[in-house]
Amino acid sequence: MVPIARGTSRDIRVANRFEVLRHIIAGSTVSRQRIAAETGLSLATVSNLIGELLEADVLVEVGFEDSSGGRPRGLVSVNPAGGVLVGVDVAETYVHVELFDTALSLLASVEEELHPEENRPAQVVGHIVSGVRAVLARGGAAPRRILGAGISVPGQVDRGGGVSVFAPNWNWHDIPLRGLLADGLSMPLYLDNPLRAAVVAELWFGAGRGREDVIVLNLGTGVGAGLAFRGSLYRGATNSAGEWGHTTLVLDGRPCHCGGRGCVETYVGAPGIMQHLRELDPDSPMLRAGDQTATIDALAAGVRAGDPVAAKVIGETARYLGVAIANVINLANPEAIVLSSWVAARLGEPLLDEVRAVVSRHALRHPLAAIDITLSELVGDPVSLGAATLALEGFLSAIGTRAAHLHR
């Protein structure tokens, strides 16, 4: 049984629209015939969907190719003048804003620092608005159509209502972010969280391309999983899926800010890694109290320099992380697991090597044989890219409805 059984013909149409555009972005300049062959859709369906995307100015006709004896085939490509998309990655320490064309090529980026005390909604909203205005100015996008802005904020998000339901590190509860942002930003706004944004970015542009079941593990201050099953983002019943960081790995283990004990996050999040270091060598010069980024950087440098304490910390982190990854593999049997976010990027290959070794001892033979564990190879900030992609998906969903024309 394939899941569309519960969908309507409109769901199918929107899904196929995404799929066609994804193939055009991947292939750059392609014929309807090739898209039909690649997607398994009929040529009539592909032609129809491409017609809609041409009408919406997302695509342009760019010429013809020979078809060995048949009629020349019309080629289409993403329309570079079709509009721009904004992707915003709001984290505890920064607001990162990127501007993209409709092929999701980067046009400009801006980063605003967030000081730890600047965590009131009005302050964060102020940084988002100024960041988006700055990136639009820098990208020279003023005369171009803005298809939408995707905004990723940490924690639980009600994307339909545009509300930050719960952001644990800021203690936000039920903040109507979209409403607050709408005063400063007149474009369609799509709210979501970094787990969803990161996995969408990998699905469209990274390790998830052409794959069905992909899990992105975001390793930062907090940790969590973005899940894609059967080629599309899986959100769960209430858009809360992916709280891998708050699954118990060590019953009655380290206390966690969620109220539990022994959560994965307490061993493999940046503060957990700092605690491994503290337990191994409380006086280590690599330990920068209160500065996670500097400590992780020092550990990465230590490993490169052959420091035995740094190597032990990586080994200890990998011991927990590998078992926690094996749990995900045994439960979900994905094709790929991608390690993303800043801790994964900084600790890189040395961590990955040890993680793979631990996983090979803890995952069952059959799911293990199917898995590919990698670091994210996306250039730039995957969360901004994914947030912009979610905005593009939102725009594509609205084609043919009134909403799509409101901002033209």
Place this chain on the structure above:
Amino acid sequence: MVPIARGTSRDIRVANRFEVLRHIIAGSTVSRQRIAAETGLSLATVSNLIGELLEADVLVEVGFEDSSGGRPRGLVSVNPAGGVLVGVDVAETYVHVELFDTALSLLASVEEELHPEENRPAQVVGHIVSGVRAVLARGGAAPRRILGAGISVPGQVDRGGGVSVFAPNWNWHDIPLRGLLADGLSMPLYLDNPLRAAVVAELWFGAGRGREDVIVLNLGTGVGAGLAFRGSLYRGATNSAGEWGHTTLVLDGRPCHCGGRGCVETYVGAPGIMQHLRELDPDSPMLRAGDQTATIDALAAGVRAGDPVAAKVIGETARYLGVAIANVINLANPEAIVLSSWVAARLGEPLLDEVRAVVSRHALRHPLAAIDITLSELVGDPVSLGAATLALEGFLSAIGTRAAHLHR
């Protein structure tokens, strides 16, 4: 994005065929108009799909209903003479075989005991063949068309190849079961495992009806999860998903036969529960060495009788089971979790009550608010029912292809 994007028009057609039949089974006697309203499919699509199912003798026309002024509406129902389906649940200690009509109503059942030493493939195959023949004789199905037999065997299954890839308790590796069975059974054979069968049964007939994201936890000698996401069975990349029993709950905990330590199964499978009892009271009269079923029965009776040791064993089991369930809730955010198989059935409400209390302390607030944890309410053996349902799905998939006509 809905996942059908990767599917072909044939996948959509097969999925919709399932969905239409599922609604007809649920509604008993219904009009095309009502199916269209319930599924969101167009009336033309529904009429077309029902035409195919009528042609395949799965449905019959059963009369008309008034439509307040319009033309009378034709009613269809499942054809009780349309054929029969066989569902086989092969476990370590029995082979349970059930016969169903195409509405999955039970016609007859047979159980053959398996002695622990009778675990060579030829012996198990012998019991399956004799069980299927016996149930067909008992059900008087000889003159009726046999649409197929679904056969659930423990462990890892390659259903395409019809091979038991690995059955841990029998130490089977790569046994070509379908080939061995084909000598004795001339009907289409669909091989799978009890995790998949149980969740399909719940989706069609139990707690999963009308729900999208459902997880069935089979609690027996071994434990595992059947996963349904977006209304359909989720198999993972290599049909290995659901090995929840082999996720680590207690790092460096009890040794597990999989080679790991601290796996969920070692605390909540029947042998793990026996170990809780042994640790609490090694001389307990409830402890029946070597007999899991008798011990679990004695515990269930002990709880009913107010025995404090039995209550402590249930509490200890619930402590591990509740955290392991909270892990699944936090990761996958399902709407429902169903506790199935014989240990869940025997320990019942007393275990469920304590599990719910533990889950409420360990699951995060938002996924917790969405979850409904229940015991399976399916009458009879859910695995046989699910196996027969998988055979029905196989038959429906083949309509319009040559395979569907081979066995008419």
